[in-house]
Amino acid sequence: MKTDEAAKIYRSIFRKNIPGMVKQRFYNSSLEIESTVPECELINYRTIIKKIADLESVEYASRVLNSNPLLKKKFQLMIYLAECLPENYSIFINEKKGVLKAYFFLLLIPFNSLYKLTKGIFILKIKMRWIKK
Amino acid sequence: MDKEIIIIGSGASGVSAALGFEKRGIIPTIIDVGKKMDNTTSIHGNLYDFRKNNDLYDLLIGDNLEGVSNILRGTSLPPKLTAPMNNYIVSDSEELSPVKSENFGAIQSFAIGGLAAGWGAGLYRYNNDDLKKLPLSSVELESFYDILSSEIGISGSNDDLTSFFGNDNTLLPPLPLSKKSDYLYEKYLRKKRMANKNGVFLGHPRLGVLSRDHAERKMCDFSNFETWLPDIPWVYNPAQTLSRLIKEKKVKYKNGILIESWRRENGMIILEGRDISDGSSFSTKAEKLIIAAGTLNTTKIVLRSKKDIKSKLNLLDNPLLQIPLIFPSFIGTPIDKSAFGMTNLNLIYKPGHEGNTLQGSIIELTSPPRSLFYEGFPVSAALNIKLIKMVSPSLMALFLFFPSSAEEAGTIKLNGNNELEIAQKDYMIDRKPVKKIVRTLMKMGAWSHPLIIKQSMPGYAIHYAGTIPMKRRTSSDYESSMDGELHNEPGIYIADGSPFSNISSKNLSFTIMANAMRIADRISAKITK
Numbered sequence: 002m003k004t005d006e007a008a009k010i011y012r013s014i015f016r017k018n019i020p021g022m023v024k025q026r027f028y029n030s031s032l033e034i035e036s037t038v039p040e041c042e043l044i045n046y047r048t049i050i051k052k053i054a055d056l057e058s059v060e061y062a063s064r065v066l067n068s069n070p071l072l073k074k075k076f077q078l079m080i081y082l083a084e085c086l087p088e089n090y091s092i093f094i095n096e097k098k099g100v101l102k103a104y105f106f107l108l109l110i111p112f113n114s115l116y117k118l119t120k121g122i123f124i125l126k127i128k129m130r131w132i133k134k
Numbered sequence: 135m136d137k138e139i140i141i142i143g144s145g146a147s148g149v150s151a152a153l154g155f156e157k158r159g160i161i162p163t164i165i166d167v168g169k170k171m172d173n174t175t176s177i178h179g180n181l182y183d184f185r186k187n188n189d190l191y192d193l194l195i196g197d198n199l200e201g202v203s204n205i206l207r208g209t210s211l212p213p214k215l216t217a218p219m220n221n222y223i224v225s226d227s228e229e230l231s232p233v234k235s236e237n238f239g240a241i242q243s244f245a246i247g248g249l250a251a252g253w254g255a256g257l258y259r260y261n262n263d264d265l266k267k268l269p270l271s272s273v274e275l276e277s278f279y280d281i282l283s284s285e286i287g288i289s290g291s292n293d294d295l296t297s298f299f300g301n302d303n304t305l306l307p308p309l310p311l312s313k314k315s316d317y318l319y320e321k322y323l324r325k326k327r328m329a330n331k332n333g334v335f336l337g338h339p340r341l342g343v344l345s346r347d348h349a350e351r352k353m354c355d356f357s358n359f360e361t362w363l364p365d366i367p368w369v370y371n372p373a374q375t376l377s378r379l380i381k382e383k384k385v386k387y388k389n390g391i392l393i394e395s396w397r398r399e400n401g402m403i404i405l406e407g408r409d410i411s412d413g414s415s416f417s418t419k420a421e422k423l424i425i426a427a428g429t430l431n432t433t434k435i436v437l438r439s440k441k442d443i444k445s446k447l448n449l450l451d452n453p454l455l456q457i458p459l460i461f462p463s464f465i466g467t468p469i470d471k472s473a474f475g476m477t478n479l480n481l482i483y484k485p486g487h488e489g490n491t492l493q494g495s496i497i498e499l500t501s502p503p504r505s506l507f508y509e510g511f512p513v514s515a516a517l518n519i520k521l522i523k524m525v526s527p528s529l530m531a532l533f534l535f536f537p538s539s540a541e542e543a544g545t546i547k548l549n550g551n552n553e554l555e556i557a558q559k560d561y562m563i564d565r566k567p568v569k570k571i572v573r574t575l576m577k578m579g580a581w582s583h584p585l586i587i588k589q590s591m592p593g594y595a596i597h598y599a600g601t602i603p604m605k606r607r608t609s610s611d612y613e614s615s616m617d618g619e620l621h622n623e624p625g626i627y628i629a630d631g632s633p634f635s636n637i638s639s640k641n642l643s644f645t646i647m648a649n650a651m652r653i654a655d656r657i658s659a660k661i662t663k
Contacts, residue, residue, distance in 0.1 A: 014515045026191065030199055033206050061514035076515055077205045081505040085190040093504040094182065095523045096468045103466025103524040110513055110521075117514040 006031075006050050010079050013056040015092065023082045030078055038071050046071040052132050053124055061114075062121025069125075138163055139657070140405065140420040142393045142435070145248020147630040148426035149372035150282065150647035152385045154654025157281075158662050161384060162424070162654075164376070167230065167244035167410055168389025171222045171364045181358035181501065182471040192218060193362050194503055200225075201503075210239045210591055213502045214252050219364045223252040230392055230410070231431055235556040238449075238544060239593035242430050246389065247373035249428065249596060250643070254476055255342035255369050256495060257288050257644040259300045263491070267539065267636035269606045269616060270649070272300075278648035278655070280304060286370045287348035288340050294326070295337030298482050298491070298640075307345045308338035309354060312473035312498045314461050314530055319479060321578040333567075334574040335482040339495065340644075342370030343474070356472040361501040369476075391416050394552075395439040396423060396626065403625055422625050422657055424618075426650055429598035429631040430546070430554060436602065436620070436628075437548040440611060447612055448543035450600035450637055453561035454590040455568060457532040458510070459496070459580040464528035475501025481532060483571050492567060493639040494534040499526065510586075530580070534571070535595060535639045536563060543600055544592065558592040597642050602628050603635035618653035629653045 007027045011019035019027075035043060049072060053059055060076050063069035083089050139155065139162040141148045148164055155162045177184060177193075195201040196218025203209045203216050215224050227242040243249040259279050262272050289306040290299070311319060322329055322336040329335070344353045344367075354368040365371055379385040393407040393416075403420045425432045433447060481494035499507075504522045507529070511521045544558030565584070572582045605613045608621035618627040629650040634642060 014519060016516065022189075026195070030195075030202065030206065033199060037206075057514050057516055064509065065512070073509075074205050077505070077508060078202055080508050080515075080519070081195060081202050081205070081503065082191075084503055084505045085194050087185065087187055087189060090186050092519060093523055094185070094469055095466070095527055098467055099524070100466035106520060106524060107465070110517060113517060114513045117517075121514075 006075075007079075009050060009056055010075055011083070013060075014076065014079060015083065020086060020088070023079070023086065026082050026085075027079060030082070031075065034071065034074050034078065042071050045069065046075075048132060049129070053128070055120060055124070058117045058121035059124050060121070061117050062125050065118060066122070066125065138420060139422045139424070140165055140418070141424045141426055141629075142166065142405075143248060143425070143427040143431075143630070144168055144246050144372065144376055144387070144389075145243065145426065145428055145630075146250040146372050146643055146647050147428075147650040148248070148424075149375050149379075150650040151424050151426055151629050151654040152379055153281065153285065153375065154278070154651035155658050156379065156384050157655060158658040160658050160661060161386060163386040163388060165388045165391050165393055165405070165418075166246070166427070167392050168387075169222050169225065169245040171219060175219060175363060177359065177363060179357065180471055181362065182469070190503075194218070196221065210594060211241065212594075213506055214361050215241070217362050219362065220252050222364070223247075223249065231434060232553040233430065233556060234549070234553050235558070235593075237560065237592060238556040238558040239591045240430060240554070240556055241593065241596050242428060244392070246376065247371045250370075250372050251365070253643065254495065256477060256641045257286065257340050257342050258640045259302070260638065260640065260642075260645040261298070261300055264638040264640055264645075268634065269604060275645065275648040275652060278651040279644065282644070282647055282651065285349075285375055286342045287344050287351070289338075289343055289345040290340035291338045293337040294335045295480055295482055298335070298484075298493075299340055302340070305340070306348065309341065309343060309345045309474050309478075310356075312478050312500065313470045314464055314528070315478035315496065315498060317461065317463070318496070318575075318578055318580055325578055328577060329574050332570055332574045333483050333485045334571055335484065336479055336496075337482075339477045339480045341477060343476070344368040354474055356474055358471065358473060358475045358501045360475040361503075393427070393435060395435060396420075397439065420625075422627070424627045424629050424650075424654065424657070426629040429601055432628060432630055432632050433546055433601040434548060434554055436612070438552060442611075443548050443550050445612065446545040446547045447601040448540050448603075448635070449546040449556060449558070449598065450538040450540075450543050450634070451593055452538055452595040452597045452637060452639060453536040453542075453563055453592070454595040455534045455536075455563060456588045456590055457494075457534055457568070457572065457582050458586050459530045459532055459575065459582050460525065461528045461530070461580055463579065466524050467527050469527040470498070470500050473498045473500045475499070478530075481534075481571070483567055485567065489567065490537050491639060492534055492536060492571075493641070494532045494571070497531045497533060499529050499531060532571075532575075532582075534568065535597075535641070536561070537637060537639045538600075539636045540600065546601060556593075561589070561592060563589060597631070597637060599631035599634040599637050599642060602632040604633035617656045618649075627653055627657065
């Protein structure tokens, strides 16, 4: 379960395999987050990790709907841990001029966001209810 | 220890009080907890060059996960205070002085240099307009501002903001602007008539940040490490002055002691507290006591000494709006690697009609970790990361401060467990001026929108004040005189933010420092007489 968790979160954010160092640090820090959340929240989180393939959509919908705080925290944590590695420098830092590319990308955002949000809400409101049954 | 003049606290006000005594050759003793950074570091060069070849874990996260404490522990600390190397500034404060509050994010420091060890170093002179609701005039503070200014080395310029900040001939040249700040300032200069007509004025900030070498301290190297590293020499920290005073034997310093209260015995002031290394009790005598422990802790010491768990005192802090500014012409451009990663420009909003003058700091965001911007964009995680890369080079933030007076104050009290309890209603901020400011900035190439403006939790500005108001004639136990002396407590003086019962939108720090010096000067004048 644990291996899936870190790897799945990392992949859904960065579309890459998780580096070993990030995975190890993620589990060390995760213990502290998990110790502070109620049992029902933890069970819900584990169900999402285990049963849902598109974590990115669910996390996005959770942010919009203000639900699943543990999932959101784990995503945030993963991003901080990923930023630590020098090999991820170019994921976070722009060193080349790419104005047209950036604006083209900005144009696509509303379509992608709408799709991801709709999918995330569907999973949280309908699929999760069905899974829990 | 013999009877003597004791200052509690080594922060901006405590060290300024010590400077006030220096003038007449009186040697006070500073007592405080004085936490120091655990690790020293020898990182040099530019943040972005460093990042390419080094694992940032120790700088960004830390062994105790300080860097992600806002995520893990629900704290609401600014990024500079969560950075592992800077976290000593606030560490253990919850254990040393617990604060209970539902709606006030109290931030305290027991570090050497106090909260000023991690401040933004904005140092502004209060003019008579700022002081109009206080029994002080700017003339009484002027000479102390001057002494402090040469001690600190303040960069800035006499520009459009001079009428708000005062004409200062001791200023070091302003720091060079970052690319976006330069772009905004150029636009402002071109569209000044329109901006001023809307009540918006821009100019260089007055910062305790060196634009050239000053008194053995190096000038800013634009490395972008401001958020990450402690005790950066070009950013003023009162610990630097304290170190000089100790070296020149102009102050005695005893750290590791938490002073909790005082009592009187045969006319002497007996200070009581504990040694934080082993918890053993500590006491010492003082002839004069200057309490400069920071508004929250000073208030606690006063309430605890009076064994008062009933009184509720006023507590002020500047309401604060965080306004993201996006510069569309910088989207997709490389990050500005050689910027000064703190306040680059100040904005003053002065309405033509009745209304409050507001002050804002336009802050460059090249220094904090990029992860900080996650969730700043209302899109999915993978897109967020791409936006961080492409859009964060175009981001700045306007921190807009609002004045605070007794009418909007929260309350602070001591409970039976010796904990402070703070209650604060949400601030009711008038958004009309904000719309006007945003519209004006948009005409100058900086985009924002009311939907992305965030109102900070009360307490986040960390400009705490007003618990023990300064009065020309004191009449209650929780008022201090013009000399700083606590009502009915001869020889006990309050010398931090506590006496300021009204705070303008202008950062109070420099005025607290000048007032602490003024109080020390008055005490020394009486002693030497």
